[in-house]
Amino acid sequence: MTSSDRAAPGRRRRIAMASLTGLAALVGAGLLGAEAWYQQRFEAPLRLHRDELSRSVDAYCAQEAALDADPFFHEGRTEGDAGQLLNAWLPWSRDLKRPPPEGSPLALPEALREEALDLKQGRWLTANIDVSRLDFDWMVRLLAYDRWDLFNGSPLSAEGRFNWAAGEVPDLFLLQRWAKFRMLQGIRSGHPLEAAQQVRHLAWLSLRTDSLMGGSLAVNLLDIERLAHDAMASPPADWTPMSAGQTARMSALLATGPRFAGLAAPPEVARKARGCATEVTRCIALTETAFHARLLEPFADAPLAEATAALDRDLSGCPTPASHEVRKRGVTLEDPASGMSSLAGSVAWMPGAPGRWLRSRLARGVLASTLGDLQPLYELEAKPPARLRGQAGIPTP
Numbered sequence: 001m002t003s004s005d006r007a008a009p010g011r012r013r014r015i016a017m018a019s020l021t022g023l024a025a026l027v028g029a030g031l032l033g034a035e036a037w038y039q040q041r042f043e044a045p046l047r048l049h050r051d052e053l054s055r056s057v058d059a060y061c062a063q064e065a066a067l068d069a070d071p072f073f074h075e076g077r078t079e080g081d082a083g084q085l086l087n088a089w090l091p092w093s094r095d096l097k098r099p100p101p102e103g104s105p106l107a108l109p110e111a112l113r114e115e116a117l118d119l120k121q122g123r124w125l126t127a128n129i130d131v132s133r134l135d136f137d138w139m140v141r142l143l144a145y146d147r148w149d150l151f152n153g154s155p156l157s158a159e160g161r162f163n164w165a166a167g168e169v170p171d172l173f174l175l176q177r178w179a180k181f182r183m184l185q186g187i188r189s190g191h192p193l194e195a196a197q198q199v200r201h202l203a204w205l206s207l208r209t210d211s212l213m214g215g216s217l218a219v220n221l222l223d224i225e226r227l228a229h230d231a232m233a234s235p236p237a238d239w240t241p242m243s244a245g246q247t248a249r250m251s252a253l254l255a256t257g258p259r260f261a262g263l264a265a266p267p268e269v270a271r272k273a274r275g276c277a278t279e280v281t282r283c284i285a286l287t288e289t290a291f292h293a294r295l296l297e298p299f300a301d302a303p304l305a306e307a308t309a310a311l312d313r314d315l316s317g318c319p320t321p322a323s324h325e326v327r328k329r330g331v332t333l334e335d336p337a338s339g340m341s342s343l344a345g346s347v348a349w350m351p352g353a354p355g356r357w358l359r360s361r362l363a364r365g366v367l368a369s370t371l372g373d374l375q376p377l378y379e380l381e382a383k384p385p386a387r388l389r390g391q392a393g394i395p396t397p
Contacts, residue, residue, distance in 0.1 A: 042368040049371050053269045061276035068278045082145035083152030090170040092155050105138040124180040125231045131181045139198040147208040147319045163337040164291045164326050172217045183228035199225050210283040210322040215254040224397040252376035261285035263307040283318035290323045294330035296363035
């Protein structure tokens with residue numbers, strides 16, 4: 001679950017491994033040649049990235065202010081953690097093919113499971129399916145909570161290190177399917193507002209996992225609510241779902257927030273971005289940045305160490321412990337689960353100048369290999385930006 005780097009973490013690690021292995025091999029050809037190659041391959045993109053962030057941070061903050069103006073972020077909610085329920089009800093795995101645990105209220109009849117129906121791209125609104133016998137009381141129970149701690153009674157609760165980018169995750173596909181069924185049931189029974197309230201609240205809880213994956217699910221759930229509203233000939237006058245423009249804005253800010261708040265950003269840019277962001281996007285960006293800080297910590301040079309120290313000072317004010325847990329217990333480059341331990345080990349043993357030179361550049365090389373662009377932010381004014389769904393593995397509604 002990394003930040004903007006959650007998309008295809010295995011592919012990104014392979015790219016980083018290939019580039020950095022070349023860096024290690026060049027040491028034998030001489031430090032001067034290797035230094036020139038390193039500057040062109042890694043430092044030049046980092047400088048361009050920093051310049052771009054500096055030019056765009058004011059635009060980012062303006063979009064955050066527009067997002068924060070949406071009433072969804074200011075609705076009254078009862079304080080409490082839904083993690084104790086949702087973490088136990090959902091299946092957790094890496095391949096997302098496990099059924100819900102025995103006794104979970106999220107278990108679906110065979111006819112309504114993912115493999116039995118194609119409900120993508122709005123087709124669920126006209127699907128000839130019977131949802132009248134489904135029990136949605138579990139959604140009602142969730143109204144008593146305002147956050148979802150992924151570390152409360154889940155596989156992430158176990159002691160020891162974990163890989164936030166490629167470890168076990170809850171099956172969010174299942175929650176998206178239940179949301180569609182709930183809106184269908186609400187429309188057919190004549191109570192769409194009640195259904196919308198429950199789906200909106202599930203979206204809020206997803207955001208309050210403080211994870212990029214949860215944020216992507218929240219965007220989809222809010223889109224599901226709006227699609228149901230727009231499909232009605234005469235929806236209730238007091239039903240106002242989040243607009244398509246706002247969900248597009250949220251998606252773009254979730255994608256770019258970790259760039260502005262990340263370790264590669266100039267210190268003043270990161271500080272400004274973390275200060276102007278809504279709480280939900282700020283906390284998600286902090287969690288994803290904490291993953292990189294932990295990953296690179298053993299090999300961080302002075303600038304990275306300073307950026308990490310600034311991050312640690314900002315890891316407060318979020319309702320879940322996600323950023324703290326990732327920062328404290330996430331994998332490092334030295335851990336086998338990171339996929340880069342062999343390279344890190346080959347660098348770590350080298351004594352003297354070559355070893356210090358490689359160690360000082362390994363972390364920055366990995367950081368440069370994970371940079372993303374700001375295109376979703378640039379597209380906000382012209383058209384809805386590319387969504388995070390493909391990155392987080394959650395399909396469109």
